[in-house]
């Protein structure tokens with residue numbers, strides 16, 4: 001289904017985005033990837049070409065700049081003459097820890113994680129309407145359920161649900177033949193996730209390769225939502241709607257247990273660990 005399709009993937013220099021690029025390359029798609037780090041993008045493009053992509057290009061820049069967000073879409077138009085799939089996946093740098101009161105950080109993160117998604121969607125819509133294409137939005141369990149330690153991040157992911165779920169309904173009503181797939185992910189074993197939270201979160205992380213495949217499949221099949229890993233995200237979603245207090249109790253109990261363990265730490269090494277948990281890169 002994806003052979004010769006023209007696809008943009010954002011945040012594809014590492015992690016799930018990088019894996020999506022490799023899957024699409026094997027399927028023979030035309031690929032335009034983007035992120036900030038040019039050297040990494042170059043390597044991903046080289047690998048995509050070897051894997052069999054119909055063509056592979058990159059454009060580097062930061063998604064806190066809406067002019068750049070639009071430029072990425074224009075580049076696809078220039079290179080491919082149209083677009084079949086827009087995969088929105090990048091996220092900006094944030095901390096994994098208790099909310100520190102920094103509202104400017106929320107504003108900045110909203111620009112990268114949310115406003116650039118809306119900007120690219122608006123810009124790409126004429127091409128997607130012409131092709132009857134797909135918009136794929138990578139979100140998180142933290143974009144469906146409020147979780148401690150992720151206040152700014154979670155806010156941006158909830159915003160995506162509001163924007164894209166509402167837009168999807170308007171598309172149905174207006175008979176716009178563009179699908180919107182929102183992906184609700186659990187903990188995935190990307191380097192950045194493992195570096196950030198593996199010392200805090202005990203549950204195992206799911207494989208990024210399979211995760212990337214499920215996201216692409218959901219987009220190509222025009223599913224409204226993708227849940228990965230299915231059980232780890234779907235069961236708590238049922239609790240969210242039918243027993244919210246019970247879900248909150250389970251999450252808080254986990255957090256409480258983690259904090260008690262940390263408070264019990266006395267030596268220097270453990271104190272360092274605690275500091276890491278409060279202010280970590282996401």
Ligand SMILES: NC(=O)C1=CN([C@@H]2O[C@H](COP(=O)(O)OP(=O)(O)OC[C@H]3O[C@@H](n4cnc5c(N)ncnc54)[C@H](OP(=O)(O)O)[C@@H]3O)[C@@H](O)[C@H]2O)C=CC1
Nearest residue numbers: 011013014015016035036037062063140185188190192193
């Ligand atoms: N891993 C996980 O456990 C989970 C991940 N997700 C979601 O999956 C998606 C991918 O996550 P993951 O693969 O782990 O993340 P990574 O950190 O591996 O990848 C993030 C990508 O975004 C790029 N990026 C970072 N800052 C900017 C910026 N300012 N402008 C443009 N691009 C930027 C990075 O490249 P560069 O630094 O070169 O710009 C990189 O390519 C995200 O939407 C995330 O929310 C959801 C749930 C769990």
Ligand SMILES: CC(C)CCC[C@@H](C)[C@H]1CC[C@H]2[C@@H]3C(=O)C=C4C[C@@H](O)CC[C@]4(C)[C@H]3CC[C@]12C
Nearest residue numbers: 140141142186187192193196197201236251282
């Ligand atoms: C029923 C539950 C208690 C389920 C809990 C699920 C928890 C463990 C899952 C759901 C969403 C996940 C976070 C996420 O969305 C994105 C990122 C960005 C990445 O760079 C670093 C890891 C991080 C913070 C994930 C950490 C693990 C989270 C909180």
